[in-house]
Amino acid sequence: MTGCDSYNLLADHYGIPKSTILTWHHHDRIAHELIVREHLASGASVKYLALGEGEPFSGSSSPNENLATYKLEGGSLEKSGSMSLDIATLERFGLKPSNTQVIEDDAGIYYINKESVDPISGDYLIDVDGRLSINYLQRLPGKKLAIAFDTSTIEVSEQDIKVLGRVAMEMKKK
Incomplete structure (x- = not known):
């Protein structure tokens, strides 16, 4: 030991x-x-x-990972601190600490998988003309994407936006 x-x-x-x-x-x-x-x-x-019997550590405990947190305001990210999350929880959602970005806004906390940049359907962190936001994307035929903004949806070409990652897990405030 x-x-x-x-x-x-x-x-x-x-x-x-x-x-x-x-x-x-x-x-x-x-x-x-x-x-x-x-x-x-x-x-x-x-x-x-x-x-000398049994395991030194119970299987229920898991090592924690300290992740930097960022605040999403006005289309940009600013470092806001850090949070600790156990690795088993990250792994359950297909996340690795090295490729996870934690973003906070007024609605909740989002855990972004930065490896997942080819959108199919779901919530993604996107860059539109240098402004960041989290929006629902849907892939359409002809290399097009539908982006949901509150109550409206627009259609854009894949090249019009940059996908920075997929929201793999989120915590919402009630």
Whole structure:
């Protein structure tokens, strides 16, 4: 668990004298204090640390990824902070941390898959003449796209806009 391969390193890791660790080892004693310390520091299973049984970490926990968040206002993105999201949640929606952009607006939070830039049907982050927005796109015959703007829909050529990514997941405010 600690990566320590000697008593000296173990003593340094926990900030206790080497002689204490040697005494525990010599008398074949279990260092309960170190089990508790390691559990609190790493979240490792006490059963695993004390008995060597089971898995060190439960399958229910997942490492988190810290993602930058951007505010979409007036057609442009401005960095607004960051948020932590577990990798398992991202993976359930086909997202990878390296290709995910998190965008906030007044309506909610959008998780954009930046790899998905060939629109078929769905909500996408688009660039129209340098202005960004999230709109519903529908592919039409003849390399055309229908873009929904609130209650109206317009038809454009594929070359008229730049698709920056597909909305793979969103959280809406109620």
